Amino acid sequence: MNGLMDDAAFSRALKSRHRRGNIWQRFFRLSTIVALLALIALFLNIANSAFGYALQDYDIAPTELVEGGDIASLDNARLVAMLAEHQPRRLAVYVRDTLSMVDASVFTTLPLSRVLEGRSYPEALASATIPEVTADDLQTILRDNLTHDQLVSIIEEQVIGINVLRTWSLTDSLTNRAQIEAIAAENPRANLIFRSWLDLNFLSSPMSGNAAVAGIRTAILGSVWVIVITVAFAFPIGVGAAIYLEEYATDTPLNNLIETNIRNLAGVPSIIYGLLGLAIFVRALETITAGRTVLSAGLTMGLLILPVIIINSQEAIRAVPSSIREASFGLGATRWQTIWNQVLPAAMPGILTGTILALSRAIGETAPLIVIGASTFILSDPSSPLSRFTALPIQIYQWTARPQPEFRAAAAGAIIVLLILLLTMNASAIFLRQRYRRKLTA
């Protein structure tokens, strides 16, 4: 005999071999199902909070303020007048919260030339202090310095005072209609509306202490600013380092050590990068970054994704067939000509894919931003790298941490926006990769 088992033993063994295979197959299918269920649960959970009935009432109904109730159609002067009419004593407070250039403790004692430095105010009042300024002049100052949007949101919040009395989840809204209406009937002044917390107003409104009118414009702009600075910082340096390591660096122990360390850095928890950013950008380089600004955040995020960009770019560069390099050198190209004309174009889709994926990680990062001190409440949009800012994940974190349930609904809306942003970025990465694959096989 040739040493193989006889037929009976073979079929017995075969059965058990198949059985073992089937068990594994079932296990893999189960894993996939669990992952899928987790994903569905996540989406349902978010949707459940982001949509549903809300019971709202007003201090003063918009229709009582203006014919038709459309506040936004009024001009600045009318809006300020409205504010003065309903809250005559709070005008100075609004100046302090929205316009003051000095610390609150000296707001009432310094002259206007300091308090409103760089803003517009009547020339004659330059040396006056806030308590000396008349209500009319305060109105002028608010009218000339605040944007229309800012005024509208102040009116909505402070005068109209939309007040969310209660919110219901999507499932409750769909299944418990009768009970919800009964509760609504107990509050005759309030109206029950079916509310999508994610709508155009939500996207375009600034932050607010009132969930009913709060939006995420400031947070979106903050995230965009941070990401732009992150790319501008991390992309050239990351790709440059990858080119150096792949194309120039020789196989010395030092270079190997550097490579290994870059790999390790990619695994360092993001909060550590936050601490690093705090020490370097916020504190040590404060004269350049102006402290807790978009610039500091962008640079910190840049540090965070730098190793990932380097590693991805290295892999993309390494994947360029050496035959292309040889062909280029063989025609008398210098090393740089070869890199610029052949290696980089061929590696670019891979580099971009890696960078986009790294950025989509950065855009959702929360810990480093908390550590370097993103603003938790801020009304003005970031307008330069030296602006203070908040960002989407910070906003979500803030809102979910609040006790009022309506803020959780708003947070769910913001989460949807963040997820859409992430999915779009990942989809574009996949798209790039596919297009590249098609081009190579053409």
Add this chain to the structure above:
Amino acid sequence: MTTNRAYAVELKDVNIYYGEKLAVKDVNLSIAHQKITAFIGPSGCGKSTVLRSINRMNDLIPGAKVEGDVVYRSQSLYGRDIDAVEVRRRIGMVFQKPNPFPKSIYDNVAYGPRLLGIRDRKVLNEIVERSLKHSFLWDEVKGDLKKSGLALSGGQQQRLCIARTIAVEPDVILMDEPCSALDPIATQAIEDLMKELVKQYTIVIVTHNMQQAQRVSDYTAFYSIRKEVETEGKEKRWGVLVEYAPTETLFNQPSHEETERYIRGEFG
């Protein structure tokens, strides 16, 4: 450039190492001007290694080292003031696997001239047309120069690579088994092309196909492998040039017994 000299390239006592490992030893060889010289020999005997030392492609391999002298038109190629980039522009190379750039046919051919700083569209057009005609590819692609070089057949790709090489007007063209990835018809086309090109260029071709060497070359260099048992179970192997002669002589009256055995197909 003196074109009436008999030899384009001379290798003198050349040893080539990869790191510590000796790859070829004691190669002495003079490559005749405007002739086709073939390198034959068993796999691993260092044909490619020697070929790549002629245009300093070995420089790109970390640890590769050339001892002895490679003289091109009375200049030592490994001399202090010689720039490898300049060497490769004068001594072009065609590789075993056709390797067009993932660019259009036009851009493939114009690549070399552009490296030299030629930007003028009219000049480039002329060079591209001349090179493609010269490599017998023009008629097949003239209607669609924008097509990707990768969309051509294997044989066409290899001729594109040759067109790309002659676009920078080199003096010597090195070909490392240029037909080994091609079918017989495409091979025939390349061989015809070589016979045409040799009127202007000096050609060195590595081939594993002895019929090909006989068909196209004027001179043939036969390399073989030497072995030495170093310690138990470990042996050193390096390549040597066994015999170098006009192709006729080498195949019909080889002066070494090893050559005779090789061309009779007894090893390799």
